[in-house]
Amino acid sequence: xxxxxxxxxxxxxxxxxxxxxxxxxxxxxxxxxxxxxxxxxxxxxxxxxxxxxxxxxxxxxxxxxxxxxxxxxxxxxxxxxxxxxxxxxxxxxxxxxxxxxxxxxxxxxxxxxxxxxxxxxxxxxxxxxxxxxxxxxxxxxxxxxxxxxxxxxxxxxxxxxxxxxxxxxxxxxxxxxxxxxxxxxxxxxxxxxxxxxxxxxxxxxxxxxxxxxxxxxxxxxxxxxxxxxxxxxxxxxxxxxxxxxxxxxxxxxxxxxxxxxxxxxxxxxxxxxxxxxxxxxxxxxxxxxxxxxxxxxxxxxxxxxxxxxxxxxxxxxxxxxxxxxxxxxxxxxxxxxxxxxxxxxxxxxxxxxxxxxxxxxxxxxxxxxxxxxxxxxxxxxxxxxxxxxxxxxxxxxxxxxxxxxxxxxxxxxxxxxxxxxxxxxxxxxxxxxxxx
Numbered sequence: 001x002x003x004x005x006x007x008x009x010x011x012x013x014x015x016x017x018x019x020x021x022x023x024x025x026x027x028x029x030x031x032x033x034x035x036x037x038x039x040x041x042x043x044x045x046x047x048x049x050x051x052x053x054x055x056x057x058x059x060x061x062x063x064x065x066x067x068x069x070x071x072x073x074x075x076x077x078x079x080x081x082x083x084x085x086x087x088x089x090x091x092x093x094x095x096x097x098x099x100x101x102x103x104x105x106x107x108x109x110x111x112x113x114x115x116x117x118x119x120x121x122x123x124x125x126x127x128x129x130x131x132x133x134x135x136x137x138x139x140x141x142x143x144x145x146x147x148x149x150x151x152x153x154x155x156x157x158x159x160x161x162x163x164x165x166x167x168x169x170x171x172x173x174x175x176x177x178x179x180x181x182x183x184x185x186x187x188x189x190x191x192x193x194x195x196x197x198x199x200x201x202x203x204x205x206x207x208x209x210x211x212x213x214x215x216x217x218x219x220x221x222x223x224x225x226x227x228x229x230x231x232x233x234x235x236x237x238x239x240x241x242x243x244x245x246x247x248x249x250x251x252x253x254x255x256x257x258x259x260x261x262x263x264x265x266x267x268x269x270x271x272x273x274x275x276x277x278x279x280x281x282x283x284x285x286x287x288x289x290x291x292x293x294x295x296x297x298x299x300x301x302x303x304x305x306x307x308x309x310x311x312x313x314x315x316x317x318x319x320x321x322x323x324x325x326x327x328x329x330x331x332x333x334x335x336x337x338x339x340x341x342x343x344x345x346x347x348x349x350x351x352x353x354x355x356x357x358x359x360x361x362x363x364x365x366x367x368x369x370x371x372x373x374x375x376x377x378x379x380x381x382x383x384x385x386x387x388x389x390x391x392x393x394x395x396x397x398x399x400x401x402x403x404x405x406x407x408x409x410x411x412x413x414x415x416x417x418x419x420x421x422x423x424x425x426x427x428x429x430x431x432x433x434x435x436x
Contacts, residue, residue, distance in 0.1 A: 003035050003395045006066030009042035012073040015340045017046040017376035018383070020070040025384045027055035033392040038066050046376035068394050073370070077105045085112035085399055092417065093118060094293055095433030104434055110421035112399060118415040127411060128386045133372035133379035134323050135210020135289060137165040140174050141374070142321030143214070145344050145366050146285055149318045149358045155191055158184040165374035166340045175217050182218035189237035196235030198228065198282060202245045202299060203289035207323055211287050215242055225249045228282040250276050251297055269296045277304045280317060287321040292330035299330045305349035309362055321366045337369035
């Protein structure tokens with residue numbers, strides 16, 4: 001128990017500029033809780049090193065004095081040490097194959113792993129997350145991609161003036177640019193043949209809330225999914241149409257005589273089949289914000305896209321903003337993740353090939369894995385504010401006792417995946433993925 005917390009520099013991606021502890025939080029932890037904050041220098045982090053020094057943190061490349069080390073993204077295998085707790089987004093709870101070597105290393109070294117993704121309240125609601133900022137940046141980038149795709153098709157719209165989120169100095173600047181585009185749409189209208197411009201959002205959690213926050217800067221009309229088919233009658237060119245898909249719009253019971261029940265779907269997804277293909281032809285943009293794993297039906301399959309793009313008629317669907325970014329998951333044509341420097345590709349349904357940019361036959365797919373990093377300052381500030389409550393207890397914990405005796409807030413204890421080199425009872429099932 002050293003009452004020392006280490007803040008690791010992010011190294012997974014050259015585009016990662018976020019941090020789990022801002023200089024303002026470092027100052028607060030030192031003054032109010034008596035903690036010493038060690039910070040690894042970083043030329044990429046959105047907050048300069050000197051800001052931490054002025055906040056009273058100690059700048060050092062060596063974090064070995066800290067029994068608790070916090071970060072954002074996955075950490076390299078060589079950094080894990082015995083008797084040290086690491087707190088970060090590990091992306092192992094689904095048994096993700098690409099992170100099983102990291103989990104194995106944590107076990108081998110006798111380290112402790114606490115994952116932000118599993119820090120939840122008694123109702124199972126996540127307490128520390130970047131989800132809203134994934135939605136904010138994802139929707140900004142999706143609108144940018146749509147503007148560029150339409151421009152490639154020879155359709156000029158105010159959306160072409162929107163930049164990627166990373167191109168703006170702040171969220172406020174991005175919103176102002178989108179609002180300006182919206183004012184032009186409201187006054188001048190969209191070109192003939194484009195309306196109705198429909199943006200569908202799958203999901204209604206934190207990520208979707210961020211996406212809707214951006215759409216609120218545009219002239220939008222909210223409609224129910226059931227109204228999509230009738231939109232073609234008299235669509236307005238002076239607005240965008242927005243619709244939200246909940247679980248009952250995505251699937252139906254495989255048994256024709258059964259009724260949809262949300263909890264039953266969560267508990268027994270194998271009893272349900274996808275019905276989402278009926279909505280896709282009516283969408284200009286699909287923004288995917290849902291949690292998905294292999295137990296659930298996909299929203300969009302490659303076979304559906306082959307049918308949609310295989311005929312002679314022009315397709316309305318231009319862009320899929322896959323904010324959730326599960327590779328070959330809910331959106332099967334998300335065949336790879338991307339980074340801000342090369343964020344989009346066109347998926348060709350005919351042969352399954354992908355081409356960077358907006359040109360080609362098929363939907364443009366946005367699949368940036370680290371979307372909140374495009375708004376690094378605001379995302380870090382909100383994240384660290386949520387994390388602040390737990391850090392004094394983490395720094396004060398005695399990680400030498402047995403797991404049963406470990407004195408941590410219940411939210412943190414439930415989020416402990418590995419304790420001193422052993423999978424905790426709630427995560428013992430990950431052993432089967434390690435064996436694979």
